[in-house]
Amino acid sequence: MNPFALSFLILGLGLIGWLTARARALRFDRGGAKRLHSLPAQHGWFVAMWTMLPPLLFLVVWSAVTPGLVRQTVLQSPAAAGLSDFAFERDSVLAQAREVARNPFDTEADPLARKLAPVVRDARSRYAWTGAIAAILLAFAGAVFALSRIRADFRARSKVERTLMMGLLVASLIAILTTLGIFASLFWESTRFFGQVPITQFLFGTHWSPQVIDAKNPGASLGAVPLFWGTFFIGAVIAMLVAIPFGLMSAVYLTQYASATTRRWMKPTLEMLAGVPTVVYGYFAALTVAPAVRKLAVALGDQFASSESALAAGLVMGVMIIPFVSSMADDSLAAVPSSMRDGSLAMGATTSETISRVLIPAALPGVVAGVLLAVSRAIGETMIVVMAASGAATITLNPLQSATTVTKQIVDLLTGEAEFDSPKTLAAFALGLTLFVITLLLNIVALRVVKRYREAYD
Amino acid sequence: MTKPAASQAERRPTDWKSAGMQKRIRRRYAAERRFRMLGAGAVILSAAFLGFLLLTMVAQGWRGFTVTEIALPIDLKVAGLKVERAQLATPAADLALAGAGLEDAVENAAIRAFGAEGGTYLAPSAWLAVREAVKRDPSLLENRAIVHVPAATGFDQALAGDGDAAMEAGVARLRRQGAIARDFNWAFLHESDSTDPVAVGIWGALKGSLLTMAITFLIAFPVGVLSAIYLEEYAPKNRWTDLIEVSINNLAAVPSIIFGLLGLAVFLGTWQIGGHVYGPMLPRSAPLVGGVTLALMIMPVIVIASRNAIKGVPPSIRDAALGIGASPIQVVFHHVLPLAMPGILTGTIIGMARALGETAPLLLIGMRAFIVTAPGGFTDPATVLPVQIFLWSDEVSRGFVEKTSAAILVLLAVLLAMNGLAIYLRNKFETRWQ
Helix, strand or coil, rough: CCHHHHHHHHHHHHHHHHHHHHHHHHHHHCCCCCCCCCCCHHHHHHHHHHHHHHHHHHHHHHHHHHHHHHHHHHHHHHHHHHHHCCHCCCCCCHHHHHHHHHCCCCCCHHHHHHHHHHHHHHHHHHHHHHHHHHHHHHHHHHHHHHHHHHCCCCHHHHHHHHHHHHHHHHHHHHHHHHHHHHHHHHHHHHHHHHHHCHHHHHCCCCCCCCCCCCCCHHHHHEHHHHHHHHHHHHHHHHHHHHHHHHHHHHHHHHHHHCCCHHHHHHHHHHHHHHCCCCHHHHHHHHHHHHHHHHHHHHHHCCCCCCCCHHHHHHHHHHHHHHHHHHHHHHHHHHHHHHHHHHHHHHCCCCHHHHHHHHHHHHHHHHHHHHHHHHHHHHHHCCCHHHHHCCCCCCCCCCCCCCCCCHHHEEEEEEHHCCCCCCCCCCCHHHHHHHHHHHHHHHHHHHHHHHHEEEEECC | CHHHHHHEEEECCCCCCCHHHHHHHHHHHHHHHHHHHHHHHHHHHEEEEEEEEHHHHHHHHHHHHHHEEEEEEEEEEHCCCCHHHHHCCCHHHHHHHHHHCCHHHHHHHHHHHHCCHHHHHHHCCHHHHHHHHHCHHHHCCCCCCEEEEECCHHHHHCCCCCCCCCHHHHHHHHHHCCCCEEECCHHHHCCCCCCCCCCCCCCHHHHHHHHHHHHHHHHHHHHHHHHHHHHHHCCCHHHHHHHHHHHHHHHHHHCHHHHHHHHHHHHHCEECCEEHHHHHHHHCCCCHHHHHHHHHHHHHHHHHHHHHHHHHHCCHHHHHHHHCCCHHHHHHHHHHHHHHHHHHHHHHHHHHHHHHHHHHHHHCCCCCCCCCCCCCCCCCCCCCCCHHHHHHCCCCCCHHHHHHHHHHHHHHHHHHHHHHHHHHHHHHHHCCCC
């Protein structure tokens, strides 16, 4: 049975339970001498919860254990007699059998897999039906149990509310679980990587060429310094050279000079720059900006200029970051007490003198925090560099040459055909861990700066 | 100590009219104007970049929504197709026409009409257009008629002034015959990926996006809103609550590609527990795993927006509800939540728009499959609109450039509609508490 249809069936049963329970509670209300403790609808919710929650939880658990059970059944079937004893080979045949069971016209599969496919299909449908029937029985059992408890003085409300509170708590724990999940998975795969490649070789090595990995000494071609440099060069230098002046000056103009109408129209327009998907920026960088930059390089005398220069990716990334810098600068300029601005103007300073000598120095911590957040956003940005930057890892100060970044290498390493346990794949997780730690540090520092700065004027 | 006193006595009022002073004032005002121009320039240049980007996409993309058609004179009687008219009404018609050699007949008709090169002018799918025409009107089998069929990619490129010499000549000849027409490309909206740029469509990717977004919404919205309620209304002030808040704020700043690594390792990786190998938890390349990954990514956005919306509901509402005997749960679910809903929905739509435009994490969990038919369900291999754009941008064939830009226009239109809806909701339902 289709899991979605089954879920809808259970939700339907829950609705019926809700209506029945409310009607039953209403009868108590009318006929009984005692007043109901809880509202009829709360009795309804009590029964609906008992009808829906146990089978749905059961289905989640069941779908997790079913693959294991199917595997057991298939291995014990007579058709599995010819299976190899080697775990790797056996798993490969079983995987093919699962594929054939899904798509019977797959003719390239192993003959043994084709023989096993019907067994897989049978076992699968048998367990699916068992699960469906058990879930429906659970739903009915829950409904009957809950309905039998409805009395005039039954405290349905406190039961329902206690369950709901549990639900709220569980929902808020998912954030912690996600953080833990990210950290654990990155850390676990990285430790496996550092088991094969010394951490010092990875962090301080200056040669990066994952295409040719020496099996005896994988660390020799997995030194990440060129990636760190490229990431810093594109994200924190070139992009910021665009984003900081443009973002800061836009914020200054829109908050200090522009009329209300201009501000009302231009602020959302600039914010649209942040809403454009990064894949669109990447396409624009690769198709329009990169050839222009290459032409510039050729005009400057470099005949063999790369069409995947650091400058093209950095420029477009900078434009993408403008709204971040601008809105952070906007906030911190607005937080400067107006008495400071008024005082400066009253002394006879022009608006520009007030801005550059009073407002910006006073707002500087906020602006710096905004720039740090923007840098963390820029070095984590992926699609622009995947589409416009080069894969060649070089350490260069020339923006017209190619440079590569951590995020681009993660994508390149993981989208090729590679074994899950090879140093190449694991290196992506080590790069991910580095990126995670650096962005986290940048954010913590930025938040500290903002907090301290806010306290200064409050 | 007499000197300062003396200078003070000698000091006269500043002469603003003196030449030196006037020059100084002029210089300061000029600096003021320069600064102001600089600010205006920054705003205008930023906006101009946005305009340039959109214009480039429109200029390249509008052709992607059109298809070049060639009016092909065809006489199927001459070709001698052995097809019974009665068969054409049955489901076996496709097979019968293909078996009777319709594809060759169409190519021969093109050669007869347009010369030896005629066959190369037509798209590989041209005979399918003839097949549909014959099914609609069986009299075509006996009569000479003109059928509009899609042109080949090379022909289309030559028409745009970007093809090889042979094709250019063909275009010139057909143009003289008046055999070229351009029409809206409906196939682009209901077909899926293909190796031939003339035949591609975005429906498969769009449906993949819809399925993925459905999963994302079903997970991120309830979880996000419930945890916002807990944190804002019920959470005790202790170390656990602080931990939850810190992790939500950090998750909002984690680069999206990290969520791709999380999805790859947790949902698609294998687990070794007690000697048994479990997993992968979710099917690879499917909307299910993409949706779960994106849900984790945008959940912090929804939590933060919902908390702000809940915070905006004045405490007097809560006090009044508590005062007439509502339980704490009833206060929130009957009073606070409905009032905070516009803000929550606005934040949710903005988060969903972010998820819809996201590419990098989906690349890592394998949603870059070559999908020729639209995915049928949540567990089928699928791709999404931004990934489709990425895949097409990697194609060598020039014909894909306009298709990529056209797909970008569709994506931008959807995002614009979502953001417009968010702004509309905010303006329409936002309550200004006094």
